[in-house]
């Protein structure tokens with residue numbers, strides 16, 4: 001898959017089939033549309049293209065909305081790449097861009113830059129300044145500028161009763177199983193391993209502290225989770241805690257993972273953690289010993305779950 005970050009200076013010679021959207025999560029509903037896009041491309045000899053906007057329009061137009069996204073732009077890129085898309089075009093979303101008319105958007109971007117011959121779009125898609133154009137307007141523009149419009153019907157969309165909002169709510173409630181079922185893959189977070197207080201090793205539970213760079217990334221509900229990752233090229237399972245570490249009177253939220261059967265210094269590594277299951281809420285224990293006892297129990301619960309659900 002090719003990524004085009006600077007659409008301003010881009011011009012495609014190859015005819016394309018395009019869909020437009022944020023696709024946050026790239027969930028099973030999105031995947032259905034993307035597969036249709038890719039198949040149409042193959043059948044009609046067109047490059048499959050997703051035109052997406054970044055930052056998210058709501059980050060730009062309602063600066064205080066504090067929107068959290070299921071995927072970082074990098075994660076979204078990797079998932080789309082795996083699906084077999086030809087091009088991911090990222091249009092920088094700005095105040096200025098939000099004011100361009102629907103027709104200028106169609107002509108300048110869809111036609112002149114992307115060379116669209118077909119546009120696949122949801123029946124309720126709206127676009128252009130104040131979102132004032134709809135699919136019927138797009139069909140009229142198609143006649144003028146020489147592209148076809150294929151509509152994704154309400155039924156097609158409602159058949160998959162999944163939405164990015166439902167997934168965000170499930171994550172905020174700690175319901176990983178529901179989020180993963182809607183996503184069609186395991187929810188993940190990526191970050192850099194940083195130094196903590198060095199207490200983990202003393203407890204015999206070293207924990208890699210994860211720092212997440214993207215402030216817009218959604219973090220699931222605080223608590224403990226069973227996780228999986230690839231660390232230094234090796235698949236590993238582990239248990240993660242997201243919380244305030246009340247037992248040691250912590251003052252900031254930390255995200256920490258203890259990996260099973262693993263022993264290496266991974267400071268400064270970037271790791272991607274997949275969530276498999278929620279273990280429990282975070283608790284304040286009376287002593288470090290009581291916390292360690294609980295961690296031992298968590299490990300037993302996690303290993304039992306892993307052997308039942310993820311046996312090799």
Ligand SMILES: Cc1cc2nc3c(=O)[nH]c(=O)nc-3n(C[C@H](O)[C@H](O)[C@H](O)COP(=O)(O)O)c2cc1C
Nearest residue numbers: 196197198199200224239240241245246247282283
């Ligand atoms: C699976 C898991 C569950 C945890 N649960 C709790 C908890 O319920 N309460 C708590 O205060 N700390 C909990 N911790 C966090 C420990 O307090 C933390 O790992 C310890 O303070 C080490 O911190 P350090 O990495 O800064 O040395 C948990 C850690 C892990 C890996």
Ligand SMILES: Nc1ncnc2c1ncn2[C@@H]1O[C@H](COP(=O)(O)OP(=O)(O)O)[C@@H](O)[C@H]1O
Nearest residue numbers: 195196197198200201206207208259263265266
């Ligand atoms: N099984 C393991 N799981 C997680 N980290 C480990 C493991 N074994 C070694 N480490 C290393 O130890 C560090 C965590 O040790 P810890 O004493 O908790 O220190 P810190 O407080 O700096 O996180 C990790 O960042 C990693 O580099």
